Amino acid sequence: MARTTGSDGEKTEAAVREAAVSLIARLGYEAMSMRQLAAEVGVQAAALYRYFPTKEDLLFTLMREHMEGLLNAWEAARPASADPVTRLAAYVENHIAFHIERRHATHVSNMELRSLSHERLTQILKMRTAYEKELRTILRDGAEAGAFEIDDTGLTAMALIQMMTGVIVWFRPGERLSLAEVTASYLSMTMRLVGATISHGTARPSGRAGDAVAL
Amino acid sequence: MARTTGSDGEKTEAAVREAAVSLIARLGYEAMSMRQLAAEVGVQAAALYRYFPTKEDLLFTLMREHMEGLLNAWEAARPASADPVTRLAAYVENHIAFHIERRHATHVSNMELRSLSHERLTQILKMRTAYEKELRTILRDGAEAGAFEIDDTGLTAMALIQMMTGVIVWFRPGERLSLAEVTASYLSMTMRLVGATISHGTARPSGRAGDAVAL
DNA sequence: GAATTAATTGAACGTTCGTTTTATTAGTGT
DNA sequence: ACACTAATAAAACGAACGTTCAATTAATTC
Numbered sequence: 001m002a003r004t005t006g007s008d009g010e011k012t013e014a015a016v017r018e019a020a021v022s023l024i025a026r027l028g029y030e031a032m033s034m035r036q037l038a039a040e041v042g043v044q045a046a047a048l049y050r051y052f053p054t055k056e057d058l059l060f061t062l063m064r065e066h067m068e069g070l071l072n073a074w075e076a077a078r079p080a081s082a083d084p085v086t087r088l089a090a091y092v093e094n095h096i097a098f099h100i101e102r103r104h105a106t107h108v109s110n111m112e113l114r115s116l117s118h119e120r121l122t123q124i125l126k127m128r129t130a131y132e133k134e135l136r137t138i139l140r141d142g143a144e145a146g147a148f149e150i151d152d153t154g155l156t157a158m159a160l161i162q163m164m165t166g167v168i169v170w171f172r173p174g175e176r177l178s179l180a181e182v183t184a185s186y187l188s189m190t191m192r193l194v195g196a197t198i199s200h201g202t203a204r205p206s207g208r209a210g211d212a213v214a215l
Numbered sequence: 216m217a218r219t220t221g222s223d224g225e226k227t228e229a230a231v232r233e234a235a236v237s238l239i240a241r242l243g244y245e246a247m248s249m250r251q252l253a254a255e256v257g258v259q260a261a262a263l264y265r266y267f268p269t270k271e272d273l274l275f276t277l278m279r280e281h282m283e284g285l286l287n288a289w290e291a292a293r294p295a296s297a298d299p300v301t302r303l304a305a306y307v308e309n310h311i312a313f314h315i316e317r318r319h320a321t322h323v324s325n326m327e328l329r330s331l332s333h334e335r336l337t338q339i340l341k342m343r344t345a346y347e348k349e350l351r352t353i354l355r356d357g358a359e360a361g362a363f364e365i366d367d368t369g370l371t372a373m374a375l376i377q378m379m380t381g382v383i384v385w386f387r388p389g390e391r392l393s394l395a396e397v398t399a400s401y402l403s404m405t406m407r408l409v410g411a412t413i414s415h416g417t418a419r420p421s422g423r424a425g426d427a428v429a430l
Numbered sequence: 431g432a433a434t435t436a437a438t439t440g441a442a443c444g445t446t447c448g449t450t451t452t453a454t455t456a457g458t459g460t
Numbered sequence: 461a462c463a464c465t466a467a468t469a470a471a472a473c474g475a476a477c478g479t480t481c482a483a484t485t486a487a488t489t490c
Contacts, residue, residue, distance in 0.1 A: 002484035003437040012437080028329055030245030034478060046480080047438050055478065111326060114243060151400045155392065159404055162381025163374045170373050177370065185366045189374055193408045217454035217468050227467080249448060259469050261450080270448065 013051045015041045020058055025104035029059055029112040059112060060120045066105045067127040073098050074134060084142030085196055091135055092190050095164050096183050103168045110165070132157055139194065149195030160190060228266045230256045235273055240319035244274055244327040274327060275335045281320045282342040288313050289349060299357030300411050306350055307405050310379050311398050318383045325380070347372055354409065364410030375405060 019040040023032045034055060038045040052058040077094040079086050099106045113121060136157045142148035150156050164186060171182060234255040238247045249270060253260040267273040292309040294301050314321045328336060351372045357363035365371050379401060386397060 002439055003486045004439085005486065008487095009437065026329070028243070028245055030243055031330070033476075035476085043437095044439055045478085046440080049479070050437070114241070115246070151403060152392070155397065155400050156404065158381060158385050159378045159401065162384065163378040166373060166377025166381075169377065177367070182370065185370050186374065188366060189371065189408050192410055193404050195407055217456080217470090219456075219468060248446075250446090258467095260448085261470080262468055264449070265467070 009050070012041065012043065012047070016048060016051055016058075017062065021062055021104045021108060024059070024062070024112065025107040029055075029108070029115045056115065056117065056120075059108075059115060060124075062105065063109045063112070063116070063124050064127075066102065066109045067124060067131075069102070070098055071127060071131055074131065078134075082141075084138055084145055084147045085191070087138045088142065088148075088190065088194065088196070089187055091138060092160075092164060092187050093183055095161075096167055096186055097179070099165055099168050100171055100173070100179060100182075103171075106165065106168050132161060135161065142194065142196070147197060149197075156194065160193065163189070163193075227256065227258065227262070231263060231266055231273075232277065236277055236319045236323060239274070239277070239327065240322040244270075244323070244330045271330065271332065271335075274323075274330060275339075277320065278324050278327070278331070278339050279342075281317065281324045282339060282346075284317070285313055286342060286346055289346065293349075297356075299353055299360055299362045300406070302353045303350075303357065303363075303405065303409065303411070304402055306353060307375075307379060307402050308398055310376070311382055311401055312394070314380055314383050315386055315388070315394060315397075318386075321380065321383050347376060350376065357409065357411070362411060364412075371409065375408065378404070378408075 016037070020032075020037055023037055023040060027036075034048055035045045038048055041048075048058075052061065074091070074094055077090055079090045081087065109124070113124065116124065136153050139148060139150055139153045139156055143150045143153065167182060167186070171177070173179065177185075231252070235247075235252055238252055238255060242251075249263055250260045253263055256263075263273075267276065289306070289309055292305055294305045296302065324339070328339065331339065351368050354363060354365055354368045354371055358365045358368065382397060382401065386392070388394065392400075
């Protein structure tokens with residue numbers, strides 16, 4: 001046989017991407033075979049090579065677009081305000097919303113870095129560093145303005161990002177906690193962690209707030 | 216050829232474990248071949264099967280012993296005191312010390328869970344859950360005693376563990392920060408995050424402390 | 431409706447994988 | 461010195477891997 005009725009390149013490529021993200025997140029990049037991916041899409045393995053020249057190209061494309069999406073989301077969400085507390089809150093809210101929305105893709109981007117070539121790894125890490133730098137800048141500005149009390153800006157940024165990203169490990173939509181509740185809790189924890197002393201306008205979560213922070 | 220001069224089963228097995236942890240951490244379980252592992256040990260691939268019946272058995276052994284080590288370390292480090300702040304501090308110190316000391320093994324235990332059979336995965340997760348429960352208990356006790364201010368015990372425990380474990384991603388011994396400095400910073404961040412209000416005896420880190428906590 | 435292009439199949443290629451089998455040598459107990 | 465066991469090498473197994481190629485059909489263009 002050959003071309004099948006109703007076949008459409010764009011649709012197939014989209015299906016491949018979607019299935020790949022899900023399969024790689026579940027099995028891991030090395031454990032997923034091209035034949036497995038093809039079967040998930042409902043196509044023969046050879047057909048995949050019309051859209052991605054190699055398996056690694058497919059992985060890299062998924063990762064690059066994920067990171068670009070993250071940077072774009074922050075670009076769109078970043079507030080005009082110079083108030084560090086507001087900026088930090090926006091960063092936390094955007095980070096959690098984005099990562100919960102794209103749990104599988106985040107998993108792939110965080111776990112499969114070692115399967116990239118050196119050059120492509122560098123490219124992805126550059127984007128990641130740029131994103132983290134945004135947080136460090138907010139923390140430094142806040143510390144200098146006296147709004148935060150922070151030991152070490154770099155260390156605090158890493159701690160916060162790992163804490164927030166970790167949400168994708170245990171959070172399942174529709175379970176005990178809603179996205180809004182989780183976000184509110186993480187916001188509250190973040191503000192305490194950085195010793196925020198200035199309040200901002202976001203609504204309060206379940207009731208308790210910190211001593212040092214009024215949310 | 217066959218048995219080589221000076222060959223010793225115990226030494227070979229230890230060398231296999233060590234090399235396996237390092238290789239799996241660097242390449243991933245699926246990407247590491249038994250031949251590669253054998254070459255690292257300086258032996259033929261077939262020799263590995265004298266010590267581990269299958270590749271998955273090897274992985275499972277490494278993981279199980281890592282988790283047992285973690286639980287034992289906490290058992291030994293857990294303070295007799297009932298003071299939640301002291302107990303939380305001990306948990307944080309033990310967690311960071313253990314994970315930095317065994318960065319590679321931690322990486323393996325966190326990243327390669329999906330390569331285990333269902334039954335073995337359950338076994339590892341049971342140990343992990345037991346360890347996390349220790350933290351939840353401390354947090355709940357502290358909250359009930361009024362020593363902590365916590366929104367959600369489970370969520371806070373996950374956030375703390377992910378924050379602390381994340382240290383292995385960026386920490387490199389002998390770089391900018393010492394283990395003691397990192398531990399002190401994480402202790403400080405932890406205490407603020409849980410809204411600790413009671414001080415305890417541990418020495419202060421670099422200078423700044425929180426508003427809510429005096430360390 | 432013929433020519434062209436797009437999408438896919440089915441079969442095959444060489445390589446590598448985890449694992450098994452058999453043979454051979456080093457060490458150990460007597 | 462001799463039997464026995466422990467530790468390995470060497471070779472081979474079938475299966476699965478990523479990828480390529482030629483053939484074939486569906487859709488599109490003119």
